[in-house]
Amino acid sequence: MPLKRRGPLQLVQGEVDEVKRRVESLEKNVKSSSGSKEEAFHRCQELRASAEKTLKTLQKLTKADELAPVGNYDQRKLEEERRLQNILERLVTLSLELSPPGPSTQAGNVSKGDTDNNSDDDNSDDFEEDINSDGKDDGDGRTSEKPPSQSAPQIYTVLSDFKAEQEGDLSVQRGEVLKIIKKTADGWWLAQDAKGNRGVVPKTFLKIGPGVDVEHDEDDEDEEEEDDDDDEDEEDDELQQSEQEEEEDEDQTDDGNKSKASNWSTVRKALTEIDTTDVLSAMGAIPSGFRPSTLSKLLAEEGERYRGSHYIQPQLSQSQLSFKDLFLDPDTGKVRARQVRICVCFSLWSCKMIPTPGVGVQVLSRHIRLCAFDGTQVLSNIHTVRASYTSKSPKTWSFSPRMTSILPTVLDGDCFLRCNSLSPDIGILFELGVTFLRNSTGERGDLSCGWAFLKLADDSGNPIPHRTYELPVNGGTPYEKDVMLEAPLSRRSPGGVFQHMLHARRQPKLIVKLKSTNSRTRTQLSLLPDTLLHCLSCFHLLVLHRQLLADTLLMDRPTMQNADIICSPILSTFPVLLDQTDLLDALRSAWLEAETNMSRAQKRDLSYLKQEFSKVYMSSVYFLLRSPSLPSYRWADPPSEEQRARFIYTTLEALKNNQQTTSQSLTPAVFFNSSHSHLAFDIQELTFDLLCVTR
Template sequence: MASKRRGPLQIIRKDTETIKKKVDVLVKDVLNKSESSHDLLQRCQGLQRDGENILKALNALTKADEPAPVGNYDQRKQEEATKLQNILKHLETLFLELSPPGPSSILNDVTTREGEEEDDEDEEDSEDDSLSHPELWTVLDTFTGEQEGDLSVKKGDVLTIITKTSDGWWLAQNVEGKRGVVPKTFLKIKSGAGVDQEEHDDDDDDEDDSDEMDNLPEKSDKEKYSTENGESTPHSNWDTVKKALTEIDATDVLSAMGAIPSGFRPSTLNKLLTEEGIKYKGSHYLQPELSQSQLSFEDLFLDPDSGRVRPRHVKVSVCFTLWSCKHIPTPGVGVHVLSRHIHLCAFDGNQVLSNIHTVRATYNPKKPKTWTFSPRMTGILPALLDGDCFLRCNSSSPDLGILFELGVTFIRNSTGERGDLSCGWAFLKLTDDNGMLLPNRTYELSVCGGTPFEKDVPVEVSATKGSPTSVFQQMLKSRQQPKLIIKIKSAGSRTRIGLSLLPDSLLHSVSCIQLLTLHRQLLADALLMERPTMQSAALMCSPVLATFPLIVDQVDLLDALRSAWMDVYTSMSRSQKRDLSHVKQEFHRVYMSSAYFLLHAASLPSYRWADPSTEEQRARLIYTALDSLTHKQANTEALGGAEVYVNSDHEHLPFDITECTFDLLSVAR
């Protein structure tokens, strides 16, 4: 079969993978010190240039540049852009680590080459400079860094200021040689340091303001160097590093202000969900996994006798229930909490091994430090609130377990900025020292502060003052420690059968197993039975396969599909339920007139996490539409039929061919 010509987006995707591998090699070489710092720095700069060129080429691409239709083009383009931006951020951190303290010869060379171009910069940017004579400053108050690039300092420390920036976050080095940024409001010029009197006077004004925590610098507007006619001029790599280091969010500001409890951190798992495209989303793990040869599938097979998906047994398949969280500190004043939730995933102490699933907690203002989760219920309980979950994972790691990250999404009252905090985390190792699965029972897990990669970070609790010397005080403090209570339980025979048909790695709600297995069956039919040859990579017309992953990532639409399907499934006779062809036909019909129909409804707002007004509006439209469709078709069949698409009561988005195009090459893992 003639090979398909690669499109520009696919070429850039390949280039991105190549540069990522080179960055990984550079990181190893930096750790091993296999080359001189100068050579490593040169390699880092070269990779930065390559990455910026690839990103520039990506931004210039349009859908019309592709030789053939590409499904979900905008989403895939954005995913590649996110990957490149993360690579460039990593390179910026490496550049800072490799560059010597103070202006290096390389940086001076860059400044010299670009000096003529920067002559026309606005005077307001003149404060951003690398100092030829580093100055000594004294720390007025303790500052704890909350993100990569921050420098944690204590009151009284003496710092060498390397670079000053206009937004108030200065690059500094402590006596141990560690470098990072600190807010200038925490600093005072050290007595006897040689600086201009005018600059000293300005900094004295900053000193007067240092006691007012509200004056801490917030995230600045996006800066750019521009000429008088408004055109951007080239930056040095050092400018890029400074810009990355000076960008902070609401979480960092609130941490510096002491408005959030100690042990809280920016959410690690939320960052993976938002910055890594679909890599850690359930939709990604639903897609078929290619074998090493990429000529067959690793985890998708058919039973030739029954035509059903062949069951696969994995090393860990467990069902568990989230019960409650106790003694969880609350964010301080100045923030409004939009969501309390738990992110959970398979974890081995080093890396995430599954998708990241989220369950929202129920909150009672009368018990602000207690979170509860809804037990499994029959009916329309939203999957987002369903504490009944399952995990399938085929990892052979002896430390495999479930990572639970307790989180809140908040909005800052004064500025309207949104942020995501981790209130702590817990880990449950799923096997004992002999490799046997844990018994089915209730487990009470201690909640640790910091991130899953930090050890022994406490979460702030309101215990008795002073050191707990008495036995009673020690018992009281122990009882007030944050706890997460979960229960591992056995699964029924029907649930076990359904789980065995799912991908080798997946974490999701138990209430959605039947929908996931039906999608898996349709996927196997399309890929293993209906393709002309096993080597065919042609586009397939399948609205269900093309859009079902999108539904999984929009949990309210998944709930709508589950509700509509259960109405139909419960009305089937026993013989109809045993007839796989009939079940698949009915599922396709229900899907097209519920989830697929709603996904492309013009009146449905875009899905946005933890936005109460959007969630309420979407819920109202979804269930109003389902109720309307059910009543209008009550005289024919419960749900289904093409009539819904020509009904003048419902408006649809303009049709796009990607709505019904399944592209195996782009989605296979």
């Protein structure tokens, strides 16, 4: 009977077992001091190269390479990767122990300040004193922390090339492994390389643990290495340019050390932002097509510009003397409807075959950020819808789950978009993202899992039909093209039609349904600002706010040129609700309950609706906003979200019971009740500043 052929994963497992056996044998020889250190060091380097090559081969394997189906393939592959990582850590530690002493005991390999005050003969003594001292350095303000214990050496991998600037720095190259001898508070760490050389390097150039960034198989990946070299050269040029600017600033500053420290903090911050994804990719924690989230970065860096709270404010005309998108109908007293070029309603249905982050990363939120986009710039606010998933099918995202109570806004995939841009390429940009937490460092971040784009007009400029669209999800950023989330078919796998059909079914997709609406909904949407993207279930609240805004700005002001501060707690605080959706849900719940007690005639009476809306707002959301017990809003923070939800529910129930016992709506007396605590009074909670909020 012929022997059964072994698959690629089994072959790699055999190689890992062989490398582990040889490493254990080498460790025994080193402990027993049998043989020379030079020979043991040479064997250690060979084993390390072999382990890195095996790990590189393992990371390239896919399930399609196997000759037969393999159960728990991903789990088995991760286990082998962990085994190889542990072997590499042991080899790096052993290599540093066996490495011959380098020129670190020579002159000038400590701090930059000592080189100016001491002679060449005293530099060696100063270096030994610096290692054993408590870290107080008079030269450049670097204060050291407690050195790492020798039983658990700190092993780091260099993320980018660093060239020594001054005497005492250590030149390192990308992929090199260093042993950290001493950490300092300013970020310049004393390190030792594999050759025994010692010096200081910036901590932002390092990542913890041994890495496999150095390529050993140059023949197979020459093009990738050339691209990496170009990127590194660009980063080095930018780094050198920034360092030259810092040196010029130092010449003009009295305290040069403080100036350099402040400038280096900016460089370190930029390098950290750039290398976060690279570090996670090297760890195998994220797929290759993932990128830092573009839309999350806009929300974080641009402030109010891309938030819904900015777009619901009125927009001034070109003359700055009137409004561009807010008018009253003189016959009815209502906000005048405005037709825009793009007004669509759509539903996020599901996402399929979305890659999942690997080990070492905890996912706090899976979501889609969406906005109007024309291929070059964002044309509306950025709206976020959180996705649901099950552990049985983590690659499938779903939206709008069925709930007994009202569906939270953040989970509602039914949205509308109003946009008046004249761009022929306008459409909806969908960025699939995750908010993650690194288990090792506690670092939070936002990653893009891919993006999709739905163009809302055909080549002739006509609107696309209302139907369900399956949009391909691309990797990279919206400004990158032809970046795949999944690896292409292996060359060794059969290339038949059936195989390609299976491959097509495994491609990531986003399913979106473009739907039509009734005349009443279209009429209500026409009362909203010209540009806005939000949840359909909340548009009636936005319409009431819009009506109050028009009454205050167009009817109650003495003249249209009057720009005095207006006393209106609703107008001054309502925009906050679009950025804190749980408060918007609280207002929606309270208003829904109030509507159930209205008659049909009352629901048709606009003046009555505005009066009741003001009462409901003041007796629910405004009370919550002024409560010091409400935790601060933080995106994708489960403990904070649970505390806020619990507090909002209990407070609204208490206010409701109070109104039922007193048989009247919330009165100002409740704000003076000793049983309720409130934030200190701030005049901004009552004032609506027209000049500051208008766009």
